[in-house]
Amino acid sequence: MIKRGITVFALALLLAVPSAFAADGAAIVKKCGSCHKLTGPAAKTIKEVRERKAPDLFYAGSKFNKDWLVGYIQNPTVIRPAGTVYANHIKTTGDTDTVVTPPKCESKLSAGDAAAAADYLMTLKDPKMKTGVAKLGEFSNAKAKMLIIKTEACNGCHQIQGNGGVSCPTWEGIGKRLNPDWVYSFVQNPEYWDPKIWMGKRDLDEASVQLIVNFIAAQK
Amino acid sequence: MKKIVISKFSAVLVAAAIILMGGMTVSASAETANDNYNLYCVQCHGSAGTGKGINAPFLAVAPRNHTDPKAMGELSDANVALAIKEGGSAVGKSTQMPSWKHSLTDAEIKDIVALLRQKCKCTGAAK
Numbered sequence: 001m002i003k004r005g006i007t008v009f010a011l012a013l014l015l016a017v018p019s020a021f022a023a024d025g026a027a028i029v030k031k032c033g034s035c036h037k038l039t040g041p042a043a044k045t046i047k048e049v050r051e052r053k054a055p056d057l058f059y060a061g062s063k064f065n066k067d068w069l070v071g072y073i074q075n076p077t078v079i080r081p082a083g084t085v086y087a088n089h090i091k092t093t094g095d096t097d098t099v100v101t102p103p104k105c106e107s108k109l110s111a112g113d114a115a116a117a118a119d120y121l122m123t124l125k126d127p128k129m130k131t132g133v134a135k136l137g138e139f140s141n142a143k144a145k146m147l148i149i150k151t152e153a154c155n156g157c158h159q160i161q162g163n164g165g166v167s168c169p170t171w172e173g174i175g176k177r178l179n180p181d182w183v184y185s186f187v188q189n190p191e192y193w194d195p196k197i198w199m200g201k202r203d204l205d206e207a208s209v210q211l212i213v214n215f216i217a218a219q220k
Numbered sequence: 221m222k223k224i225v226i227s228k229f230s231a232v233l234v235a236a237a238i239i240l241m242g243g244m245t246v247s248a249s250a251e252t253a254n255d256n257y258n259l260y261c262v263q264c265h266g267s268a269g270t271g272k273g274i275n276a277p278f279l280a281v282a283p284r285n286h287t288d289p290k291a292m293g294e295l296s297d298a299n300v301a302l303a304i305k306e307g308g309s310a311v312g313k314s315t316q317m318p319s320w321k322h323s324l325t326d327a328e329i330k331d332i333v334a335l336l337r338q339k340c341k342c343t344g345a346a347k
Binding site for chain 1: 260279319
């Protein structure tokens with residue numbers, strides 16, 4: 001009797017274990033392709049950019065921190081206050097533009113599916129991106145703000161510590177979201193990732209890039 | 221009759237050539253001034269060009285009203301092109317006006333200057 005019980009239990013385990021692992025990340029993510037681009041290249045013309053419904057995910061493994069990703073795809077929040085492509089979500093009254101509430105990410109994965117999907121998304125890497133280049137450490141917050149707010153005016157388009165424009169992603173929690181090595185690459189050459197991005201490339205020296213990377217990483 | 225056939229054929233050839241050339245323009249990815257303005261500039265200068273874009277309320281310095289003939293008329297075409305290419309700081313203005321030299325070609329900037337002249341219905345000051 002006991003023996004039979006154990007056998008049944010073992011059988012149940014055998015059946016249960018594979019199915020718990022069966023969540024197929026690639027298959028889950030495939031469905032996200034109705035909005036997100038899962039293969040490159042990025043849009044090359046303004047026309048293609050204006051047709052973009054959601055941010056590209058084909059280099060998700062280079063761009064995101066995995067812990068953040070697992071959480072986000074279970075319960076997405078607003079990152080871009082004026083939507084993926086701000087120009088598609090504005091309304092003009094008189095001569096003044098305002099934001100028309102943009103559509104949100106519709107990912108609502110269970111914890112198990114999110115883990116599997118994130119495992120798969122993290123394999124979507126750009127092999128050309130240099131890694132280990134962001135040098136995180138102590139930095140002067142005052143110097144960083146001088147560069148970011150006064151010299152480069154990043155807050156013209158990004159919300160930084162509660163203040164700033166809305167046409168680009170918020171910096172609220174951005175340190176949790178982005179891989180510092182990707183930030184290192186993106187701030188130096190945004191067009192490499194997105195040829196028609198409405199963030200103009202800046203000419204920054206290495207020290208300035210590292211200062212920005214550190215400041216961004218600290219926005220948790 | 222034969223003549224008509226030939227002219228029809230050459231019309232097809234010309235049409236094919238135009239389509240091919242059109243394709244070449246696209247692959248060189250030159251964009252129209254309007255498309256560029258609507259993607260890069262409207263975030264601050266606004267759809268109407270009057271400086272009331274969605275970011276404007278958050279800027280320390282108001283974006284230039286591109287429809288103002290007085291303010292725009294005081295700037296030469298070269299000055300406007302320089303501001304777009306190198307940013308506000310290159311023309312003694314605010315760094316809140318970014319540089320677009322890596323996003324736009326010189327030809328595209330020239331087209332945008334012409335578009336701004338349409339918006340202000342003004343000509344540029346002499347240098």
